[in-house]
Amino acid sequence: MKKNIFGLDLKALSEALQPYRLPSYRTKQIAEWMYQKGASGFSEMTNLPKKLREDLDEAFEIQRAKLVTQWDSNDGKTSKFLLEFSDGVAVETVLMRQPYGNSVCISTQAGCAMGCAFCASTVHGVARSLTRGEMLAEVLYIEEYLKKDEQKVDTMVLMGSGEPMMNYDEVMAFLHLLHEPYCKNFSYRNVALSTSGVVPGIYRLIEEDLPITLSISLHAPNDAVRDRIMPVNKKWKIAEVVEAGRQYGEKTKRRVTYEYILIADVNDGEEHARELSHLLHGQLANVNLIPINPVTERQLYRPSQERIQRFLDILTRQHISATIRREMGTDIQAACGQLRNQYMKNNEG
Numbered sequence: 334m335k336k337n338i339f340g341l342d343l344k345a346l347s348e349a350l351q352p353y354r355l356p357s358y359r360t361k362q363i364a365e366w367m368y369q370k371g372a373s374g375f376s377e378m379t380n381l382p383k384k385l386r387e388d389l390d391e392a393f394e395i396q397r398a399k400l401v402t403q404w405d406s407n408d409g410k411t412s413k414f415l416l417e418f419s420d421g422v423a424v425e426t427v428l429m430r431q432p433y434g435n436s437v438c439i440s441t442q443a444g445c446a447m448g449c450a451f452c453a454s455t456v457h458g459v460a461r462s463l464t465r466g467e468m469l470a471e472v473l474y475i476e477e478y479l480k481k482d483e484q485k486v487d488t489m490v491l492m493g494s495g496e497p498m499m500n501y502d503e504v505m506a507f508l509h510l511l512h513e514p515y516c517k518n519f520s521y522r523n524v525a526l527s528t529s530g531v532v533p534g535i536y537r538l539i540e541e542d543l544p545i546t547l548s549i550s551l552h553a554p555n556d557a558v559r560d561r562i563m564p565v566n567k568k569w570k571i572a573e574v575v576e577a578g579r580q581y582g583e584k585t586k587r588r589v590t591y592e593y594i595l596i597a598d599v600n601d602g603e604e605h606a607r608e609l610s611h612l613l614h615g616q617l618a619n620v621n622l623i624p625i626n627p628v629t630e631r632q633l634y635r636p637s638q639e640r641i642q643r644f645l646d647i648l649t650r651q652h653i654s655a656t657i658r659r660e661m662g663t664d665i666q667a668a669c670g671q672l673r674n675q676y677m678k679n680n681e682g
């Protein structure tokens with residue numbers, strides 16, 4: 334069986350290529366072909382000797398992601414891609430054309446085990462975690478897609494399906510690889526990592542000392558509500574999560590984003606807004622209010638526009654920085670996991 338070399342960093346690549354006794358510049362050329370020039374086969378690597386290309390082709394392969402389906406929103410701002418890997422597992426990757434540039438939303442696992450009540454990604458549990466190469470393949474797919482319009486990926490959010498902290502080592506290896514000059518030279522400052530509140534993961538990330546934006550899916554102002562909609566809260570209580578967020582902000586001097594999905598009659602009351610303000614008081618934080626995209630599998634509904642505005646007003650009055658997320662791509666089921674679920678349903682049928 335051929336060994337896949339897509340996703341290896343320079344060190345691992347030179348180890349894999351050791352039998353060929355290549356000078357280091359050759360290894361770098363191969364990495365650049367894979368990560369910068371979009372090569373999916375050795376025959377494309379035209380500055381390599383022909384014999385070497387043939388030898389490499391016999392021993393190795395370059396596994397990238399294959400497009401299964403693409404959906405484009407009516408306003409043309411959001412495109413969603415269902416990408417498949419070599420074992421047939423598929424994940425969603427979303428391109429959002431924002432006023433400040435192109436943002437890509439990456440999945441870190443196929444499905445998710447965290448069980449959040451409002452999320453379609455978790456309906457079928459988790460199939461498996463993605464490797465560093467597969468996450469990179471998601472980004473590079475979008476990068477090459479944008480190339481035809483002479484555009485590129487400007488920012489990246491790790492907010493697709495999966496809990497990045499449950500795939501910590503591969504996620505970090507992926508971010509390091511993406512940052513390498515022989516790969517995309519992608520700045521950590523343009524990365525946001527989202528967690529459902531896996532506290533030990535947040536402390537590990539603090540130790541990395543990287544200027545990554547941390548985003549915490551809070552979605553509730555107290556343990557009673559959070560227990561109801563996020564099973565992760567049974568393990569790490571809301572006070573522990575917010576304390577870890579506070580330390581992250583202090584250490585990195587970067588504002589932590591608290592995601593808060595507004596669900597009618599669950600967490601959208603005035604008392605909830607006041608409790609949330611109290612919880613985050615004095616912290617370097619921003620609250621991102623997200624009116625829920627109704628999930629058909631669960632009976633969770635969107636609050637009225639007045640209630641959403643009222644929630645925001647209370648936070649603002651309490652000096653908590655907060656915004657309502659602009660809706661993108663609801664017409665193409667942009668809520669995480671909905672597209673993949675549809676695909677699984679079709680394949681089952």
Ligand code: SF4
Pocket residue numbers: 445446447448449452453454455493494495496528529550669
């Ligand atoms: S919201 Fe995130 S952590 Fe929760 S189930 Fe969905 S993908 Fe997993």
